[in-house]
Amino acid sequence: MRNLVLGGVLVGLVVLAALLSFAWTPFDPVKVDAAHRLLGFTGSHWFGTDKFGRDLLSQLMVGARTTLYVGVVAVGIAAVIGTPLGILAGMSPRWLGEFVMRVNDLVLAFPALLLAIMFGAVFGADTLTAMVAIGIATIPSFARIARSGTLQVMSTEFVLAARAGGRSRLNIAVRHVLPNISGLLIVQASVSFAIAVLAEAALSFLGFGTRPPTPSWGRMLQESQELLTVQPRLALVPGIAIAVAVLGFNLLGDGLRDRLDPRLAARV
Amino acid sequence: MTLSVRGLGVSSLVRDVSFEIGAGERVGLIGESGSGKSLTALSIMGLLPEELPASGSVTLNGRELLGMSEKDLSRLRGDELAMVFQEPMTALNPAMRVGRQVTEPGRIHGRRHRAEDLLNAVGLPDTARAYPHQLSGGQRQRVVLAMALANEPSLLICDEPTTALDVTVQAQILALIKTSLPAESALLFITHDLAVVASVCERVLVMLDGEIVEAGSTREVLTSPSHAYTRKLLDASDLEARR
Numbered sequence: 001m002r003n004l005v006l007g008g009v010l011v012g013l014v015v016l017a018a019l020l021s022f023a024w025t026p027f028d029p030v031k032v033d034a035a036h037r038l039l040g041f042t043g044s045h046w047f048g049t050d051k052f053g054r055d056l057l058s059q060l061m062v063g064a065r066t067t068l069y070v071g072v073v074a075v076g077i078a079a080v081i082g083t084p085l086g087i088l089a090g091m092s093p094r095w096l097g098e099f100v101m102r103v104n105d106l107v108l109a110f111p112a113l114l115l116a117i118m119f120g121a122v123f124g125a126d127t128l129t130a131m132v133a134i135g136i137a138t139i140p141s142f143a144r145i146a147r148s149g150t151l152q153v154m155s156t157e158f159v160l161a162a163r164a165g166g167r168s169r170l171n172i173a174v175r176h177v178l179p180n181i182s183g184l185l186i187v188q189a190s191v192s193f194a195i196a197v198l199a200e201a202a203l204s205f206l207g208f209g210t211r212p213p214t215p216s217w218g219r220m221l222q223e224s225q226e227l228l229t230v231q232p233r234l235a236l237v238p239g240i241a242i243a244v245a246v247l248g249f250n251l252l253g254d255g256l257r258d259r260l261d262p263r264l265a266a267r268v
Numbered sequence: 269m270t271l272s273v274r275g276l277g278v279s280s281l282v283r284d285v286s287f288e289i290g291a292g293e294r295v296g297l298i299g300e301s302g303s304g305k306s307l308t309a310l311s312i313m314g315l316l317p318e319e320l321p322a323s324g325s326v327t328l329n330g331r332e333l334l335g336m337s338e339k340d341l342s343r344l345r346g347d348e349l350a351m352v353f354q355e356p357m358t359a360l361n362p363a364m365r366v367g368r369q370v371t372e373p374g375r376i377h378g379r380r381h382r383a384e385d386l387l388n389a390v391g392l393p394d395t396a397r398a399y400p401h402q403l404s405g406g407q408r409q410r411v412v413l414a415m416a417l418a419n420e421p422s423l424l425i426c427d428e429p430t431t432a433l434d435v436t437v438q439a440q441i442l443a444l445i446k447t448s449l450p451a452e453s454a455l456l457f458i459t460h461d462l463a464v465v466a467s468v469c470e471r472v473l474v475m476l477d478g479e480i481v482e483a484g485s486t487r488e489v490l491t492s493p494s495h496a497y498t499r500k501l502l503d504a505s506d507l508e509a510r511r
Contacts, residue, residue: 093318157358164313164353165373165415166346169338175372179363 004255010248014064014241021061029058030213047237050220051227056237059215063238066216067197067245070131074196075189077135078142083185085139086146087173090154101147104140112137112199113206120208127200127216130209134199138192145188149181183257190253194246201242217242269348269422269454271312275324278307278316282478284324289423294455296465296486298501299475305458308475309425312456313351314341328423346373350421354428356408360400367396370414381418390414390444406437410444417448424449425456430464442468462505466490474498 021029032052042048047056089100116133123129153159153176162172203209204218212219217238224234269291276285282304289295297305311322314333326333328348333341345351350373353359360369367383374381383396390410392403400408409429416424426445430438446468449455457468465472465486472489474482474497482495493499 157353157355158361160315161351161353161359161412161415162361163315163342164345164349164351166342166344166376167372168342168376171376175364176361180361182363 003251007251017061018064025058029062063215063217070200071193074131074135078138082139082142083146086143090147090150108140125208127210149184190249193249277323296469296472297458303475304478347377350416351425352429386414423454427458
């Protein structure tokens, strides 16, 4: 319960910042203001400004949009493709399941960042290619979790009873397997969300993600590095934002799993 | 309804098993663990694991069940054929409300039942909104029974339905099976408990190492067993007083 609340608050903070940024930001996040370069924490610029005089808080708020966007789309792609694939592999004859999982291993062996950089080179580096690449690279982890959960559920007596009750395979997959592995999938989704947020930051840091001048937490980090020794604030602000988002999603996933599983919910 | 099993074999675990059950008959299948009782039941339901194919013949009203497609089988299962399993703790989907689970066999076979009616019939009013983990073992077995009986099957197979329950609850479940099974429905009752057979079944089959070693009316088999194994079973049981 504590996880759920704390995770909800942290994620809520990020979501709120992103939503608010559509209507209002303290300053124009991309406006260069040479007169106010490298300000510290001041009354008008709460988190200060960067070397071009851009307001850090405004950038952070607009950057939250990018972060959520990437997380939702990447995890969405991975979950929507990976989960059915894993359930299919878990319910089909052994040779077919093995085949699907070996192909899965092949994709899993490929580093996500390398895939994203390749995608960027081929399709042009921007936020969309980054998150599609991160999404594709995350499919195997969903498929793997879904399959192992499915194998476990399929060996239970209630699935045998369901078959004895004349239920079709599709019915068993949707009504009996999926609800019983949803806890696993939610945890996987929250972990993947955190990884996707980090991957987007890393890609933007490397110049293969969100393109300037669109604010992104990863690029804010990258731009901070030349002034790291004199202005550590520039790295700390987006760094803490990333940490808050990642921690928030992990806690939220944990909390949701406890909440959604009727067996665990009784104890909460 | 006639279920006819002829020369059923499952690998070397079940060998040349033959018997017949007519409408309204209550037949017991007894034997120790590993004697092939459950495999025999699963063969009839078409639920054997992939790596254990069955040979021989199992017919229901003249229709061959062995080798029948999964689709045709699923039309019979839960409708003509129903089965109750041993372990009530795992026989229900933990993530689905009880009311939804009991009405599912009906929905699948195009019939509409009210969850309350089905649950009332097994003595469980006001449990439709509960999750399985909120019920006791005996209550869960009642739910499982309600699911199996929802479509008034021609043949109900019970695979040790009382083994995992304590003695008083056992008696309640047995009484419930006896009273709620429609008179024209046949029953194949698998157990290793002779007392249970004596109270539920008219006819009994004794299985040992994958073969049926003795068959006859319950009274005959329990009073004058012809096979040495049956005698051993009787000696080991506490049925002495009823002989």
